[in-house]
Amino acid sequence: MMALALREMETTYGRSPGGYIWLVLEPVLGITLLTFVFSLAFRAPALGSEFAPFYASGVVPFLLYTxxxxxVAASLTFSQQLLAYPSVTYMDAIFARMLVNVFSQLLVAYVVFTGILLIYDTQGAIDLLRIIQSFCMVIALSFGVGVINCFLRLRFPIWATIWAILNRPMFLISCIFFLFETVPQPYQDFLWYNPLIHVVGEMRAGFYSNYDAPYVSQLYVYGLSLGLAVIGLILLRRFHRELLER
Structure with missing residues (x-):
């Protein structure tokens, strides 16, 4: 797993000019652009008085999930040649890529949120436990979605394109730009089943002491994540070798 993790770091970040710098610049530039555009149209965000903390609390966990x-979904095809060695298992490939990218995104989150807290007033003490809980939720969700998609990509090569199309609206319907409470019925009831709503809600409850986010269900997110992960791992254990050899 360590060898696979080092290979992932080298191929993903070590060969491009700037490496990890671009990983940090993506959310920073995105938050800056959103702050600039929406500050021209609105006097204040839905929470607090500054746009940057509001959008950062939604964009950062969303980028980690994405x-x-x-x-994780592409981990077996990424390490396909190495899986020919008996000592390298499909679990090694999945967890090595998972760990590298989780720690990379947590590093980005630390840099972005530290900068946000130093520059802007979030109006109250942050709740670190709820922020950590939000990260745990989104990591579990990312793993579950990634594992089931890993099998589906191997079984149906066109699934990568289909999933990219299906996943595109998530940026707009995951409460990055608005609060869940402002969505009218009956759409609010349907939107509740989007697990990223709960992740973003928990994150914002950690940043804003006056926001409780009572709709957040940790049980739903963890249950969905566990279910997807278990199904995906069972299918991969049974079929991954024959699918890779096709």
């Missing part, structure tokens, strides 16, 4: 789930 990056980690996509990387």
């Amino acid at each position: 990056d980690v789930s996509i990387k």
Whole structure:
């Protein structure tokens, strides 16, 4: 797993100019652009008085979910040649890529949130436990979605394209730009089943002491994540070798 992790770091970040710098610049530039655009149209965000903390609390966990789930989904094809060695298992490939990208995104989150807290006033003490809980939720979700998609990509090669299309609206419907409470019925009831709603809600409850996010269900997110992960791992254990050899 360590060898696979080092290989992932070298191929993903070591060969491009700037390496990890671009990983940090992506959310920073995205938050800056959102802050600039929405500050022209609105006087204040839905929470607090500054736009940057509001959007950062939504964009950062969303980018972690997107990056980690996509990387985990492609982990077996990424390490396909190495899986020919008996000592390298499919679990090694999945967990090595998972760990590298989770720690990379947590590093990005630390840099972005530290900068946000130093520059802006979040109006109250942050709840570190709820922020950590939000990260745990999104990591579990990313793993579950990534593992089931790993099997589906091997079984149906076109699934990568289909999933990219299905996943595109998630940026708009995951409460990055608005609060869940502002969504009218009956759409609010349907939107509740989007697990990223709960992740972002928990994150914002950690950043804003006056926001409780009572709709957040940790049980739902962890249950969904566990279910997807178990199904995906069972299917991969049974079929991964014959699918890779096709």
